[in-house]
Amino acid sequence: MNEELIIAGFGGQGVLSMGMTLAYAGMVEDKQVAWIPSYGPEMRGGTANCTVIVSDTRVSSPIISSYDTAIVLNQPSLEKFESRVKPGGTLIYESNNILNPPTRKDINIYAIPATVEANKIGNAKTMNMIILGAFLSKTPLVSVNSIMEGLKKVLPERHHNLLPVNEKALKRGMELLK
Amino acid sequence: MGKKLLMKGNEALAEAAIRAGVKGYFGYPITPQSELLEYMATNLDARGGVFLQAESEVAAINMVYGASGTGTRVMTSTSSPGFSLMQEGISYMACAELPCLLVNVVRGGPGLGTIQPSQGDYFQAVKGGGHGDYKLIVLAPNSVQEMADLVYLGFDLADKYRIPTLILSDGALGQMMESVEFPEYNVEEHLVDHSSWTTIGRENGREQHYITSLHLLSEKMEEINIHLQDKYKIIQKNETRFESIQTEDADILIVAFGLSSRSSQKALELAREQGLKVGMLRPITLFPFPTDEIKHLAQIVKGILVVEMNAGQMVEDVHLSVGNNIPIDFYGRMGGMIPQPDEIVEKIKDLSKQVKI
Structure with a gap:
């Protein structure tokens, strides 16, 4: 097993933390992992993306040209990364933020209205966990337990009261793509 | 080996340095290296060392020069433009044969350039960098694990040969996260006795120790050059990896x-x-x-x-x-x-x- 994915969106959407949570979860399950952000001068509002690799064997390169999965949370990211999904790969996008949907026919495409779902749960910031849940139901890379272990590391301790709502969001996302 | 941790390369390097017994860190913030300095600011004082944010890279390298004269493990870290500013001090240290660990988390140049990763400082790293005939030992990690591992090696080699050792990294290795395990490392077993040259105060009328890179007699200066070149030959013979x-x-x-x-x-x-x-x-x-x-x-x-x-x-x-x-x-x-x-x-x-x- 070797999953190479890109997660991309606006800064503040939880792009980097989603990737980091997944990387932690992979490590909890004793897999080889790499997380590499596209870091830039931009902060909130600018574009942000990270590559995550979870593998049974040594990760050769954190720098990759094409991806098994792209998770995109805004229009500029879709335009940048749709063409870089491997044929037969997966593209998951946040359908409330993306007006012009992807058009490729040779990949699996899933639209997730994660912003609306997160608001239903009562915490808009769990949008990233809904998307992550949707991804995991199609590509069961790691268990929910491992994700929650990872989230404990990524969320500062003062926010650990938010772990249950994040778990709820994760499971809601999994249901959406069952 | 210890527990597996997920860390940024910059953080792993800083943690390894503390575990390797660094007693002084002197630096000035610059992207994409700043996590290293921040990690030191948060942790080093509480774990038995001194963290000091200098007013510039020029000041930082001269603080390293001074502190290294006591024979303790000291270091600095920076990124490309900052490393250029340090070259004068590094040349002095090479001449005075002072051990230290230098870290350059390289970004794209020339000039102020970008904050993205680059290897554009290779020549500067391996061909001297500052003025005069000198070399640094230059170590090039390619993973977060090696960002940690080469710190121990870097300090050991610096002490063994009395030479500034440089870890040449880049912005991506500094910023990315991979799992890392810190090896068992007993600092005391690795420290070298530097008492024959350190300037820590004269006791019992021992002869004076004098650390300098200024030798006005050219005969003396040539002698020192020959000694340095001999040392580099030994390093070439023994330390290629x-x-x-x-x-x-x-x-x-x-x-x-x-x-x-x-x-x-x-x-x-x-x-x-x-x-x-x-x-x-x-x-x-x-x-x-x-x-x-x-x-x-x-x-x-x-x-x-x-x-x-x-x-x-x-x-x-x-x-x-x-x-x-x-x-x-x-x-x-x-x-x-x-x-x-x-x-x-x-x-x-x-x-x-x-x-x-």
Whole structure:
């Protein structure tokens, strides 16, 4: 097993933390992992993306040209990364933020209205966990337990009261793509 | 080995330095290295050392000079423009034979450039960098694990040879997270007795210790130069380190260090899937450079491809090692761009055609 994915969106959407949570979860399950952000001068509002690799064997390169999965949370990211999904790969996008949907026919495409779902749960910031849940139901890379272990590391301790709502969001996302 | 942790390269390097017994860290913030300084600011004082944010890189390197004169483990870290500012102090330390650990988390230049990763400081790192005839030991990690491992080695070599040792990293290795395990390392067992030269106060009328890089008599200065060159020869003989990957049956040899060796490793795997026999030689020490190993491999392979994140710097050292015996091709990206595996595969194919494989 070797999953190479890109997660991309606006800064503040939880792009980097989603990737980091997944990387932690992979490590909890004793897999080889790499997380590499596209870091830039931009902060909130600018574009942000990270590559995550979870593998049974040594990760050769954190720098990759094409991806098994792209998770995109805004229009500029879709335009940048749709063409870089491997044929037969997966593209998951946040359908409330993306007006012009992807058009490729040779990949699996899933639209997730994660912003609306997160608001239903009562915490808009769990949008990233809904998307992550949707991804995991199609590509069961790691268990929910491992994700929650990872989230404990990524969320500062003062926010650990938010772990249950994040778990709820994760499971809601999994249901959406069952 | 200890527990597996997920850390940024910059943080792993800082943690390893504390575990290796660093007692003084002097630095000035600059992206993409700042997490290293921040980690030291948060942790070093509480764990028995001194963290000091200097007013500039020039001040920081001179603080390292002074503190190193006590024989304790000291370090600084910066990124490219900051490393240029430090060159005068580093030259002084090389001459005064003071051990220390330097870290350059390289970003794209020239000038203030970008904050994205680069290997454009290779020449500066391995050919001296400042004025005068001197060398640093230069270590090139290619993973978060090595960002930690080479710190221990760096301090040990610095102490053993009384020489500033440089870890040449880059912005991506500094910023990315991978799992890392910190090895067992007993600091006391690794410390070297420096009491024959340190300036920590004279006791019992012992002879005066005098640390300087100023020698006005040219005869004396030449003597010191000869001594330094002899030392570099010993280092060249004893401390060369590299990794060979699938070189046994290779037709094409990639030579790459640091982050570009990771892209190249992926390219190697992709090319092998297409039936091309590719191997890789990855220098871990850039000085001393693995000249003999490359020379040896050049007799086996049909062509060499050097991959770097610059306009072609290490490729000159490969040419010096191999001469004109076989074709040497180069692929590089500059200014913060990273060579992509599929781009490297294309270069491998071009070279394969050229040497008629």
